[in-house]
Amino acid sequence: MSAWEIVERVRAGELDHETALDLLTGSPATEADAALTAALRGEFERLFTGGWQPVELHRAIARRGDPIQGRLVAEAATTFMIGREPVDDGWRAQAVQLQGSSEQRRRDRIAVLDASLGLLPELRRLPAVEILIPPPGTPATTVHHHADRRLLDRVRALLAKAEATDFPAEAESYSAKAQELITRYRIEEVTAPTAGVTAFARRIGVDHPYENEKAGLLDAVARANGCRTVWSPELGFSTIFGFDADIDAVELLHTSLLVQANRAMTRDEPAKGKARVKAFRRSFLVAYGIRIGERLREVTVREFSGHSDLLPVLRSRDVEVRAVMDKVFPHTVRTRASRVDSLEGWDSGRAAADEAVLD
Known part of the structure; x- marks a missing residue:
C-alpha cells in the first residue's frame, strides 16, 4: 500500500492511527x-478560506497539548500567504x-509523522466559521477603528496595578478609574463617529476549565460596554x-478580570475535597460574573448620566450591533445558567467582584 493510499484511508476513517503510523514509518x-503534507495543505486551505484565522486555529489545535502540531499550524499560516494578495494586515x-512564538528546535521525524497523522482528523472535524477577517487573496471589506493606543496603554497600566496590589480598596480604585476611562472614550467616540466605521465581530478564545x-x-x-456575544462551546x-x-x-x-478572579x-x-473545590470554583465564577456585570453597568450609567442627548445614538449603535x-x-x-452548588463559592465570588479593578 502506498503512502498516498494510507493517508487517504486515514482521512476516510478506514485505518486507525497506530496502524497507519507503522505503515508510514516503513x-x-x-x-x-x-x-x-498534501493532505494537511488541503485541510489548512479549507479552514483558512473558510474563516479560521491563524491564531484561532493554532489555539484550537495547541490546546490538545502537542507542540509539534501547533508548529505545523504556524508554518501553514505563513505558507498560505505566499502568492495570495492582498493580505489583510491583521491576518499577516x-x-x-505565531512564527515568532513557535519553538524552533530540531524535531524527530517519527514524532513529526505521528503529530501530522494525528492532526489530520482533528482538522477535518473543524467546520467552516464566519469570515471576520478576509483571508489572503480576498479584498478587505471592513473599516477597522481601534481604540486610541494611548488610552489602552493607560487602561492596561491601571489594570496591572489592580492585579498587583494585595489591598482590595486600592484595587477597587484602579479598577473604577479604568472603567471610567473606557466609558469616557465611548462618549467621545459616539459624539464624533468616524466615517465608514461599522459594527463587526471578533472571536475570543475561552479556555477550560469552567468555560x-x-x-x-x-x-x-461586553454588555456593559455596548457589545454582544455568542458562545460556541464546541x-x-x-x-x-x-x-x-x-x-x-x-x-x-475581560483578560484582567480573569486574572483577578483566579487569584x-x-x-x-477550601483546602480539601475535589468535589467541594469544583463546586466552589464554579459557583465563585458565576457570582463573580454577575456582580462584575452589575458594577460595570453602574459605572456606565453614572458616566452617561449627563449625556441624555446621546441616547438616540447609543440605541442606533445597539441596533446595528444586533443586526x-x-x-x-x-x-x-x-443555554441554562450554571448551577450554584456552593454558597461559600457564591459569597466569595461576589466579594471578589467587589474588590476587582474595573478597567
Missing part, C-alpha cells in the same frame, strides 16, 4: 512526507506572531459583536 520517507500579523462560566463573564463585560470561543474600539476595551478588561478564587477556595449578530447567527439558543 514507507519511503519522501513519499510519506509528500502524502501527509497573526501569522508573524461556560468564563464565557458568562465575557458576556457581562469550538472553545465566543464571538463578540460591537464597534472595534469597544471590543478592544472588552477584551482587555481571589485560589486564595479563598450584525443576527446576520452571522440567525438562530441562537439560550
Whole structure:
C-alpha cells in the first residue's frame, strides 16, 4: 500500500492511527512526507478560506497539548500567504506572531509523522466559521477603528496595578478609574463617529476549565460596554459583536478580570475535597460574573448620566450591533445558567467582584 493510499484511508476513517503510523514509518520517507503534507495543505486551505484565522486555529489545535502540531499550524499560516494578495494586515500579523512564538528546535521525524497523522482528523472535524477577517487573496471589506493606543496603554497600566496590589480598596480604585476611562472614550467616540466605521465581530478564545462560566463573564463585560456575544462551546470561543474600539476595551478588561478572579478564587477556595473545590470554583465564577456585570453597568450609567442627548445614538449603535449578530447567527439558543452548588463559592465570588479593578 502506498503512502498516498494510507493517508487517504486515514482521512476516510478506514485505518486507525497506530496502524497507519507503522505503515508510514516503513514507507519511503519522501513519499510519506509528500502524502501527509498534501493532505494537511488541503485541510489548512479549507479552514483558512473558510474563516479560521491563524491564531484561532493554532489555539484550537495547541490546546490538545502537542507542540509539534501547533508548529505545523504556524508554518501553514505563513505558507498560505505566499502568492495570495492582498493580505489583510491583521491576518499577516497573526501569522508573524505565531512564527515568532513557535519553538524552533530540531524535531524527530517519527514524532513529526505521528503529530501530522494525528492532526489530520482533528482538522477535518473543524467546520467552516464566519469570515471576520478576509483571508489572503480576498479584498478587505471592513473599516477597522481601534481604540486610541494611548488610552489602552493607560487602561492596561491601571489594570496591572489592580492585579498587583494585595489591598482590595486600592484595587477597587484602579479598577473604577479604568472603567471610567473606557466609558469616557465611548462618549467621545459616539459624539464624533468616524466615517465608514461599522459594527463587526471578533472571536475570543475561552479556555477550560469552567468555560461556560468564563464565557458568562465575557458576556457581562461586553454588555456593559455596548457589545454582544455568542458562545460556541464546541469550538472553545465566543464571538463578540460591537464597534472595534469597544471590543478592544472588552477584551482587555475581560483578560484582567480573569486574572483577578483566579487569584481571589485560589486564595479563598477550601483546602480539601475535589468535589467541594469544583463546586466552589464554579459557583465563585458565576457570582463573580454577575456582580462584575452589575458594577460595570453602574459605572456606565453614572458616566452617561449627563449625556441624555446621546441616547438616540447609543440605541442606533445597539441596533446595528444586533443586526450584525443576527446576520452571522440567525438562530441562537439560550443555554441554562450554571448551577450554584456552593454558597461559600457564591459569597466569595461576589466579594471578589467587589474588590476587582474595573478597567
